[in-house]
Amino acid sequence: MRIDAVTIFPEYFAALDISLLGKAQENKVIEFNAIDLRNYTQDKHRTVDDSPYGGGAGMLMKPEPWGEALDELLNPDGSTVLIVPSPAGELFKQATAQDLSTKEHIVFACGRYEGIDQRVFDWAKDKAEVRLISLGDYVLNGGEVAAMAMIEAIARLIPGVIGNADSLVEESHSSGLLEYPSYTKPAVWRDLEVPEVLRGGNHAEIATWRQEQSVSRTKAVRPDLLP
Numbered sequence: 001m002r003i004d005a006v007t008i009f010p011e012y013f014a015a016l017d018i019s020l021l022g023k024a025q026e027n028k029v030i031e032f033n034a035i036d037l038r039n040y041t042q043d044k045h046r047t048v049d050d051s052p053y054g055g056g057a058g059m060l061m062k063p064e065p066w067g068e069a070l071d072e073l074l075n076p077d078g079s080t081v082l083i084v085p086s087p088a089g090e091l092f093k094q095a096t097a098q099d100l101s102t103k104e105h106i107v108f109a110c111g112r113y114e115g116i117d118q119r120v121f122d123w124a125k126d127k128a129e130v131r132l133i134s135l136g137d138y139v140l141n142g143g144e145v146a147a148m149a150m151i152e153a154i155a156r157l158i159p160g161v162i163g164n165a166d167s168l169v170e171e172s173h174s175s176g177l178l179e180y181p182s183y184t185k186p187a188v189w190r191d192l193e194v195p196e197v198l199r200g201g202n203h204a205e206i207a208t209w210r211q212e213q214s215v216s217r218t219k220a221v222r223p224d225l226l227p
C-alpha cells in the first residue's frame with residue numbers, strides 16, 4: 001500500500017519512520033510520503049490561505065495549490081482514496097480501518113485553519129473516492145495528528161506489519177467489545193493480586209472470565225457498543 005499525506009507541516013509525519021511502521025516501510029510492505037503543499041504554490045510567499053467568502057472568523061485553504069498537488073498524486077485510473085480528516089466527517093471506526101487497509105493508494109489531505117475550499121472535494125469526486133473522516137466529537141488544530149492516528153490504525157491491519165497476527169484478534173473493538181484487563185508478573189504487586197483464575201491454568205475458565213470482564217467493562221464505559 002502507498003500512503004501520501006499532503007500538509008504544510010511534513011515534519012509531523014517523522015514519527016511514522018519509527019517502530020512497527022518504520023520497519024514496515026523498510027520492508028516495503030508500505031510506502032509513505034509526506035508532501036509539502038507549499039511546493040505547489042506559485043507566488044513568492046508560498047501562500048496557501050485566504051479569507052472566506054461570506055465572512056466569518058479565520059482563514060481558509062485556497063484551492064489552487066491543492067489542485068496542483070492532487071493532479072500529481074491521484075491515480076489516473078480512479079483507484080486512489082482521498083481522505084480528508086475533518087470533525088465534519090463520518091466517524092472513524094475499526095471497520096473503517098479494516099476497509100481502508102485493503103486499498104492500493106490512500107492520499108490524506110491535511111487541512112489547517114478553518115479547512116479547505118469545498119471545490120477541491122467537488123472536483124476530486126470524479127477522480128477519486130473522497131471521504132471526509134472524523135476521529136470523534138472534538139476539535140484538533142489540523143488534520144495531521146488525525147491522519148497519523150488513522151494511518152497507524154490502517155497500516156497495522158496490513159499483513160506483515162504486525163509480527164504476531166493473533167494479537168489483532170482479541171484486542172478492543174475487533175469483537176465489538178472492549179478488551180478484558182491483563183496482568184503479568186509479579187503475582188502480587190503493592191498488595192494487589194493477579195486474579196486467581198488467571199493463575200490456575202484452566203483455559204476454559206480463563207476464556208469465560210475474560211469474556212465476562214469484556215462485557216462488564218463495555219457495559220460500564222461504552223454501553224453504546226452493546227447490541
Ligand code: 6GU
Pocket residue numbers: 084085086087133134135136137138139140141142143146147
Ligand atoms: Cl479528523 N480533524 C480535525 N481537525 N479535528 C478533528 C478530527 C479530524 N477528528 C476529530 N476532531
